[in-house]
Amino acid sequence: MNSIRQKFTVLNLVIIFLCTFIVGGAGLWFTSRSQKEYSDEILQLTCRQESSFLNDEFTDIQRSIGIFADQATDRMPPVDVIRSNAAVRRQYVSEMEKLMGDIVRHSKGVVCYYLRITPELADEVTGDGGFFYTKKKRVETFIKQPLTKILDFDPNDVEHVGWFYAPKAAGKPIWMEPYYNKNIDMDMISYVTPLYKDGRFIGVVGMDMDFGLIVNDVSVISPYKTGYTSLVSREGKFYYHPVYDPGSTVLDYSKELQELVNDLKYYGGGGRPKTYSYMNKGKEKKLVFSRLQNDMVLLLSVEANEIEAAQNSMFRITAITAIVMALLAAIINLIVSTRITRPLKALSQAAEQIAEGNLDVELPRPTHDEVGVLTRSFDVTVQNLKKYISGMRYKAYSDPLTHVKNKNAYELEKERLERQMQMGDAKFALLMLDTNDLKEINDTYGHDHGDEYLLACCQLICRVFDHSPVFRIGGDEFLVLLENEDYEHREELVELFNRLAAKTLQEPRAWNRVSVAKGLAVCEPSDTSPEDVLRRADHAMYQDKKAMKENG
Template identity: 35%
Template sequence: MKSIQEKITLLTTIAILMVALIVGGTAIFTLRRAGEYNSAQILHLTCEKEADTINRVLLNTEEAVNILADYAVERLFSVEKLAGDQAYRDSYTVQLSNLFSNIAENVPGTVSYYVRYNPDIMPPTSGLFYRRDSLDDEFEMTEPTDIKAYDKDDMGRVNWWYIPVENGAPTWLEPYHNENIDKDLISYVVPLYENGVLVGIAGMDIDYYTLVDTVKAIKCYDTGYACLANDKGDVYYNPNFDPGTVVEEMNLRGIMSFEAESSGDDPVDYYLGDMRKQLSYSSLVNGMRLIITAPRSEILAMSNNLTRRVIISTIIVLFTFLFLTIMVSRRITGPLKTLAQVAREINDGKLEVTFPKETSDEVGDLVHAMEKMVHHLKHHIDDLNSLAYHDSLTGVKNKTAYDDAASKLDSQGGEKEYGIVVFDANNLKKINDTYGHERGNIYLQNACRLTCRIFKGSPVFRIGGDEFVVILQGDDYDNCYKLLRDFDVEAERHNLETVNEWEKINIAKGMVKYDPETDANVESVFKRADARMYVAKQKMKLAEMG
């Protein structure tokens, strides 16, 4: 007959084995799933980060041309006078040239800019054209191309005129070789209209290989790389394929689609030849797709290493506990079973647990220690939840909270009514540099305080150093235009009552409402609001310079 000690040892050993298998197996499964997710997030976030870097350059180009286009239309007396009066046309062109030269100098990657007039009502070489051979050179005035001298199908000569004019809207041109200046370019062109009559175009060219160099510099994992393609996956730049190569010619296996704005959180799984790979892509402002890809074995290398470590650690812990069980089995009593149950509940995330009555031995010490541990866990979890979703400086919600709110809006079914207001505190760097960061913090807090007071029915988020977002909802959504006016009135009143620059409120803002016809998600609404904010910011800067 087995002794009670042997029975306890046997039962305890079996229990420890079961717990080790369940907890260890669960830990391995969870860790592998989490590792796969985190590795995929590295690929996705790298792609999003690099796309944002490139988009900033493209958006700067858009903003520059849009500002010039708005100025050109506002300054135009009439199309008839521009077409019929050479002296007026020359004066008007000089005004545009002065503004455009100041703007172009501050737009990275620009190799040429131009304003061309409609050749159907004005001379075919009229307008202005500045170019430079390299980014280190100064812009030089060049004789504009004679638009009428070339057929509209001569894409290497006059595509920059006919494509945006036919579109009748601001247009990003695909990468092309401009035979007039013998350069590979990407161009942003805005047609100019006055009362429905085509006046001309304003455009800016970026050296295509400057963009390619940026893409070449992107690294991910050991052998991962980045490339550029269109929405069908056809190559603009790929270190392994020539430009113009289509997807069908690449020996790819897997579902490959680049029509969406991005691949989302989940990477695209595919085979290139016999190698299994994953990719993440994101749309650029000009419609191109930035793609980052790497072998799946490299993406999951960290996850696999951690899994092996967990297995080894689990085995070591298992044998350690088996040895200790034999050594201390005589001292195992009823309270320990209760503690085991409490430990399982804590492991499952349940912190509202009932501990056994404390005793004056080691088990009692353990009960007391576990009670303190649960108390501290509750305290730390509450603190972490608060820190994770709130901005410590302003007290409003942070970028993580904004991402959660955006995700919930995107997953919401049925009709949606919401808007987004993007705020940007002007001159924060100047205030920080001039008065110190403490005054800069006061500057941000004043801006945030007014924002919260005006939009008190909507959540306010600080998503960047000087950038805030309000998701309009309820009465704030219905009264958004009144609230924006109230904001301006209150800001002006506040500024009249203050003397110091760092106490004032100087904010550029842009607001749009969600439109199911054009907005696929919250990010699309945000981008439109952000674009309006940047336009407002540029106008404020121009007003300050004027």
């Protein structure tokens, strides 16, 4: 190594190797950090998406009970009349019994429903203080059962009278913990609402769901090959786990999840969601959770190797590319090395932007050498990440059957509307639509034609309200957000929809005949949130549905 050329060659090679490994290492580090954040975000988004399907079932029960409770309170005679006049009391209970029977027919998974007037106002001996219906497994017909004599049991006897005293003590609607009902041989979960008249406690109304159906829904959630889901309480007690028995705890599964147990107790739904790492049977796993409407918690666990597979693959590709660049640098001269370091620097900056979450990074023009290979690899990686995140967001915010927006998308719109309402410049209306006859079409012609019926209804809705976003917020419920020009012409659009829907009634196929109950509500200055508007629209829709039934 006597010649200056050799010395400069060695010096140049050292510089090239150092630059290659420094820039390549920075790219690996930034890309690794970015991929980890995206993998955690995708895992959390998947858990929230799956929990939203379960919340739809719970929300349907809550809405049904809410509607009935409002009607029960509005139609209730004065308290003194209820207490003193048995004939009036029986007439009132009979009317409520028919109303709740109609509501239950449109609620999924209900196995018991009941109305119970407090013993202070009704005679427990004659049993005219309410009604109680149940149905057993694989039986579709509800059977009326004798009323429980509340005063025969201690108020602390949760198994027999907890459904009465718990909501009374809470003073608000509550979900009760799952329990086993010996009478109908079924695990159940109850939602109970206390009734008040003129500020006085009158009784309770509730529905019980088949907890086995919820477990079945959870057990089939499998977004990953090595993943599974489970249900726990806020104290970390398992209600369902594919391996562990109900009653065991998260700490029985892994002692490393003490932080999760602490977060389950105090997590109120705010703040940044966490991803928990732990070891189980010699394998590293990741876990996220999402709170459900009934205060249970959905856990989603997956092996770290599976969710980090893309990150590991990117590591190998980038590392191999860096090594190839370093080996080829031995035969290039100083001028070529200078040209190589320039795009490498640009790639490092691009990797840093990717790590910061900017996927619209501008990469240098690919050259016909190893740096060009690396540039194209980065470009392919960025495009794949864009497609992956875009696909997950599409799945999270659109309905897979009708391809309109789903309930998650409406939650985002609701945040925007709330901000407008807080600023006092909100001007919108909500149109709630509920398809009729879906169950009859499903039962008579099959679920494929039921899906065609939903599509026919959705297409007509989108056709009439083509300038407004349409959301599918339930199995047979749609919501239209009317703003701007559609808001100004809302009544004309509803009339147009009615005329077009009426024309479809001449269709020979039942699944092409559009029959939809509607409820329109306009945002008023007294409203504090979009939920106030939605509640009125839902009530108006229910009244429309009732009128349609009465008119045949």
